[in-house]
Amino acid sequence: MVLVSETMLQQTQASRVAELLPPFLEMFPSIHTLASASNADVVLRWKGLGYNSRALRLRDAARAIVEHHGGVVPSTPHVLRSLPGVGPYTSAAIACFAYDVWTVVLDVNVRRVYSRWLRAQATTTDVAPEPELIALAERIIPRDAPSAWHHAVMDLGATICTARRPKCSACPLSELCPSSGTMHETVRLRRPEPIFRGEPRRLWRGRVVDVLRQAGASGMTLSALSTTVLGSDATDDEHQWLQDLYGVLERDGLVSRKGRRITLAH
DNA sequence: AATCCGGGGTA
DNA sequence: TACCCAGGATT
Structure with missing residues (x-):
């Protein structure tokens, strides 16, 4: 449970996790059900949480736990750290919050x-x-x-x-805090994200995945996918752009092609 | 060290 | 509406 919730909390506000965690746990009530889930299963149930590849790593972590740790989530940060998708923060957080192990947690x-x-x-x-x-x-x-x-x-x-x-x-600590009232706000610069048709690429990625979620196990052809996402008046260049995007999603293990049909990866 | 990864919340 | 957001993996 803490494994799942901490993975969600890496990317999502606590209020939203509170909303989406229960249905996810209902679908995957044990580490074994999660471990045996296909890519498509887990990405389907990850809807609304974003960062789909994290859902795959979470499932991979569940598999490693079943295979190498007797189906019990490890309690030491060092062992947790070896799991897919579990880094310095998550390993410490799981040990601390699931087992009350004394460890430094830094987010x-x-x-x-x-x-x-x-x-x-x-x-x-x-x-x-x-x-x-x-x-x-x-x-x-x-x-x-x-x-x-x-x-x-x-x-x-x-x-x-x-x-x-x-x-x-x-703040209850303001009297004792050396920074209380001393800080001025600073603006931090971000590098602009890639844009297609005036919208961020990640938004188009999300649309492709979502269309395939709707398509279910039967999937759809690449041209149908492309038309659904881009509309019927898309140019050849735009179709090519989406095909390249598909290639990236396939490399990431989120989608796969069986013959001419594309589905969420299995 | 720098870049990628989503989608909702907030100013 | 523009902007803000966190940790892990990859290169």
Whole structure:
């Protein structure tokens, strides 16, 4: 359960996970049902969560757990780290929240809270170096309540000590925090995302996957898919662009071709 | 180190 | 409506 919810929480706000986690768990009530799910099964049930390849890695992790760990989610960060899609954050989070193992959990919220606590930060985007964050964490995480501690810090980071406009005046730690009221907001620049027909490529990717979700197991031909997504008046160049996009999705294991028919991958 | 990966929430 | 968002994998 924590394996699934932490994977979801990597990418989605907690309120949305609360909404989408129950139906997913209903479909895959055990690690074994998840492990035996096809790509299509898991991507179908991942709808609304985004980042479809993470759904595949989650299933791969379930398979590794069934095959190598007796069907029991490992409790040590080091072992968890070896699972597909489980990195530094998720491995620590599962050990901490599922087993109450004492470990340093660092996500963007925790990093931000610790950074502001360590010293007065000049801007809202400043973050202390990793070694300092770890050193602080090792000093202040209670030995007997790591799970409750991290829940509290994450909650503080999500509601009070926020990224852009921290509510220092409402913070219970403002009297003791060196960064309270000292930070000015900074704008961070992003590199523009690729655009097709005036819309982001990821949006078109989502449309292709969604059309194939609707198509079900019988799938559809590439030309039908292309016309459905692009409309009947699409140019040859646009059809070619979508075909290239299909190639990427196939490489990612999200879709597959059986003869002339395309489906969500099995 | 830089880039890719979705779709909903918020200013 | 424009912008903001997090962690893992890949290159």
